[in-house]
Amino acid sequence: MMYGYQCEYCDGTVEERIVTEDFRHKGELVILHNVPVGICNCCRTRYYNAKVLKRLEKIAVEKNELPTLSIPVGEFQWPEGERP
């Protein structure tokens, strides 16, 4: 069990959740599915197990072998004269 301990910031419990993580490796965005992170069931603080971090790093280093997505990137802006 990698998680299941008490949160450092509140009385909540850190529970394992399988999530999709967006993170940067050497300035490049890498998205990984099925990452086991610890999330406090009370304040939602995230915890990363050291072995999970090591593994994330290893997968990121080999990112050239991963499939890639093209992602639309835009800027938020209000239409002319409609800024609230």
Ligand SMILES: [Zn+2]
């Ligand atoms: Zn907490």
